Amino acid sequence: MASKRQKRQEARKARSVRYDLDPELKQTIADLAAEYGVPQSQIASLLMEHGLEALRSGEIDIAGYLKPSRSPLFDYTLDLDQFKDDQKKK
16 A cells, blocks of 8 residues: 555656756756745646647647657747847747
């Protein structure tokens, strides 16, 4: 029988995900979390929810940032540097 601690760890593991992020973005998330006194994962979740809504509503269109992938796992990658440059121009 699993202990309470094991159950909590299993529940947390089910919610966990790993993303490769630019070090600057990771630091910005860490800084915001420290500023507001909340966990980094909550800042990241809030920002992802906001970004997903912007994507769904058409506010963000990723089609212009697609570039062919060299990996057999993916058809495309996103040109995130171009996206950041375009955002700075707005």
